[in-house]
Amino acid sequence: MRLGLDVGGTKTDAVAMAPNGTIVARARLATGWGADAVVRTILDAVAALRADPALAAADIRSVGIGIPGRIEPGSGRVEHAVNLGVETLDLAAAVAPVLGVAVRVENDVKAAALGAASLRGAAQSMGYLNLGTGIAAAIVTDGALWRGARGGAGEIGHLSIDPAGPVCRCGQRGCIEALAGGGAVSARWGKPGALPIRDVFDAADAGDPVAVRLRTDLARGVAAAIRVLVLTADVDTVVLGGGITTLGTRLQGEVAAHLDASARESAFLRSLQLVARVEILPVGAPAAALGAALIGAEAAGEREVVSRG
Amino acid sequence: MRLGLDVGGTKTDAVAMAPNGTIVARARLATGWGADAVVRTILDAVAALRADPALAAADIRSVGIGIPGRIEPGSGRVEHAVNLGVETLDLAAAVAPVLGVAVRVENDVKAAALGAASLRGAAQSMGYLNLGTGIAAAIVTDGALWRGARGGAGEIGHLSIDPAGPVCRCGQRGCIEALAGGGAVSARWGKPGALPIRDVFDAADAGDPVAVRLRTDLARGVAAAIRVLVLTADVDTVVLGGGITTLGTRLQGEVAAHLDASARESAFLRSLQLVARVEILPVGAPAAALGAALIGAEAAGEREVVSRG
Structure with missing residues (x-):
C-alpha cells in the first residue's frame, strides 16, 4: 500500500493506493500553519488513513507528499511554501523516522500533474x-x-x-x-x-x-x-x-x-x-494526493515513473 | 555508412557518417528551385558523396534528409517549403527507388537540433x-x-x-x-x-x-x-x-x-x-546534415534515437 498526501494551504488530502493503482481510502484534514503544524498535519493524516478499515493489516511501503513551494529534486526539503507559513523545512527528515517508511516530497503541481494523468488513463x-x-x-x-x-x-x-x-x-x-x-x-x-x-x-x-x-x-x-x-x-x-x-x-x-x-x-x-x-480536472478529484502516492512509489523503485530531462 | 543531407534555401550540405558516428565525407551543392530541381539536387549530392574515396566499396544503409517545411511525422512528404519553391512533394517516394536505400525525411530544424546535440556530445x-x-x-x-x-x-x-x-x-x-x-x-x-x-x-x-x-x-x-x-x-x-x-x-x-x-x-x-x-553553434558546423544522417539511421532501427511525446 502506498500513501499519498496533498498538503494545501487550507486542507490536506490523503489517499491510500493499492498496488494496482486504485484508491482504497481517503482522508481530509485542515492544514496547520507553520512548519511544526504542517508536520503534525501530515502525521495526523497518515494516522487517519491507517485507522481506515480498508488498511487493516496492510503493509505501508511508502509515503509521498505533494506540497507547495520549491523542492530541490530528491532532497525532501521544502522552501518558500509561503501559503503554509513555511520558509524552510526538511520535511522528509521530520516525518520519515516517525512513519518508519520511505518518504518522498514533491512540488504539489508536479504531483497533481502525475495524478491527473493517472486519473485520465x-x-x-x-x-x-x-x-x-x-x-x-x-x-x-x-x-x-x-x-x-x-x-x-x-x-x-x-x-x-x-x-x-x-x-x-x-x-x-x-x-x-x-x-x-x-x-x-x-x-x-x-x-x-x-x-x-x-x-x-x-x-x-x-x-x-x-x-x-x-x-x-x-x-x-x-x-x-x-x-x-x-x-x-x-x-x-x-x-x-x-x-x-x-x-x-x-x-x-x-x-x-x-x-x-x-x-x-x-x-x-x-x-x-x-x-x-x-x-x-473534475472538482474534488484527488489528483495531487494520488500523484504524491505515485511519486512515493517511484522513490521506492517499484513503479517505473522515471524523471527525464 | 549513413548519409545525411541538409537541403537549404541556397545550399545543400551532405555528409557520410560512419557507424561510430564520425563524419567521413562531406559535399556541398547549390540547391535547385522547385520540386524537380530539389529532387535532382538530392540525387546529385548523394552521387557526390558516393564518389568520395572515403566511401569506396562502402555499404550505404540509409539516407536522411533535413528540409524546411512541414513534414507529417513518418510520411516522407514535404509541404510548404516556400524557400525551395516546393508546395508539396512526396520526397521519400521520389528519391528512395532511385537510391535503393531507406530514406527518411525530417524538418531541417529538428535535424539540426539532433545534430547539434551529437556534435556537443x-x-x-x-x-x-x-x-x-x-x-x-x-x-x-x-x-x-x-x-x-x-x-x-x-x-x-x-x-x-x-x-x-x-x-x-x-x-x-x-x-x-x-x-x-x-x-x-x-x-x-x-x-x-x-x-x-x-x-x-x-x-x-x-x-x-x-x-x-x-x-x-x-x-x-x-x-x-x-x-x-x-x-x-x-x-x-x-x-x-x-x-x-x-x-x-x-x-x-x-x-x-x-x-x-x-x-x-x-x-x-x-x-x-x-x-x-x-x-x-559554430559557423559551418554540419549539424543539420549530421542530424539527418542520425534520423535516417533511426528509421533503419539501428540506433536508439526514439521519438517521444
Whole structure:
C-alpha cells in the first residue's frame, strides 16, 4: 500500500493506493500553519488513513507528499511554501523516522500533474496547468513527469506576454501570473471577499468595467499558458486544475473565447485545435494526493515513473 | 555508412557518417528551385558523396534528409517549403527507388537540433533555437528529439509576447517571429541588401534609430524564445543556430543584454542563469546534415534515437 498526501494551504488530502493503482481510502484534514503544524498535519493524516478499515493489516511501503513551494529534486526539503507559513523545512527528515517508511516530497503541481494523468488513463502526453494563487504547469509523457534539467520545467507563470502589462510579484511586467494568477487578480480587484475571483466574474457579468478588464486579463493569461504548453512541448491535452477551475464552464468559456479569437487571426493556431485540447480536472478529484502516492512509489523503485530531462 | 543531407534555401550540405558516428565525407551543392530541381539536387549530392574515396566499396544503409517545411511525422512528404519553391512533394517516394536505400525525411530544424546535440556530445537536455527567415526550436533529451504529440513541438516562433507588437505573417500580433525572424526584420527594414540583418546591426551601431529599434526587437524576441525553452522544458542549454547567428558575438551580446535586464528585474529569472546557458553553434558546423544522417539511421532501427511525446 502506498500513501499519498496533498498538503494545501487550507486542507490536506490523503489517499491510500493499492498496488494496482486504485484508491482504497481517503482522508481530509485542515492544514496547520507553520512548519511544526504542517508536520503534525501530515502525521495526523497518515494516522487517519491507517485507522481506515480498508488498511487493516496492510503493509505501508511508502509515503509521498505533494506540497507547495520549491523542492530541490530528491532532497525532501521544502522552501518558500509561503501559503503554509513555511520558509524552510526538511520535511522528509521530520516525518520519515516517525512513519518508519520511505518518504518522498514533491512540488504539489508536479504531483497533481502525475495524478491527473493517472486519473485520465490516457497514454498521450499531457500538460497540467494549475490556476491557483500562482500559475505553474507540469508536463507528463509516457506516464512520467518531465522535470527538466534542474527541476524547473513548467514554471511558465513567469513568462511575460505583455511588456505593458501589470508588474508581477517576480519583478517583471506582464507575466502570465500577473494577468491570471489568483493572487494578482485579487490584489488588482482590491475588494474583500472569500472568493475574489468568483466576485470578479460576477461583477464582470453585471457589467463592472474593472471586473471585465480583470476577467479578460485572466482569460488571456490562461490562453497564453495553453499556447506555450502546446507550441513548445506539443502536449496532446492541457488539463486545467487549481482553485480557479471551480468556476468551471464560466472559466472555460472565457478561455475558449480567447483561443478562438487567436485561431481566427492565425491559420497556424487554427490548425492546432486548441479549444478541443483543453480539459478541466473534475472538482474534488484527488489528483495531487494520488500523484504524491505515485511519486512515493517511484522513490521506492517499484513503479517505473522515471524523471527525464 | 549513413548519409545525411541538409537541403537549404541556397545550399545543400551532405555528409557520410560512419557507424561510430564520425563524419567521413562531406559535399556541398547549390540547391535547385522547385520540386524537380530539389529532387535532382538530392540525387546529385548523394552521387557526390558516393564518389568520395572515403566511401569506396562502402555499404550505404540509409539516407536522411533535413528540409524546411512541414513534414507529417513518418510520411516522407514535404509541404510548404516556400524557400525551395516546393508546395508539396512526396520526397521519400521520389528519391528512395532511385537510391535503393531507406530514406527518411525530417524538418531541417529538428535535424539540426539532433545534430547539434551529437556534435556537443553532452548528455544534458538541449533546446535548439533556429534564427533564420523564421524562428523555430527543437528539444533534444537523452539523445532523442522531443517531437510532441503531433510533431509540432518547438513551434515557439508563433507565441505572442507583445499584443502591441508588429503583425506576424501568421496573422497574430507580436509573435516572437514577427520581432526576431530574419524575414520579418528584413521586411520592416525595407532596404535592399544581400545581408539585411547585418545591415540593420551596422546601421544600429551607427546610431540609426529605426535600426536600433529593429535590433532591440530582434534581441528581445530571441531572449523571449530562450526563456520559453528554459521555463517550459527546463533544457540545460539553449544552442542558437541558423543564418542570423553568423553575427556571432554581436548577436550574443545584444541577447545577453536583454537576458541580463530581466534578471535584474526578477530574482526568479536571475536564479536561472540564462546567459550562461546559451551557446552559438559554430559557423559551418554540419549539424543539420549530421542530424539527418542520425534520423535516417533511426528509421533503419539501428540506433536508439526514439521519438517521444
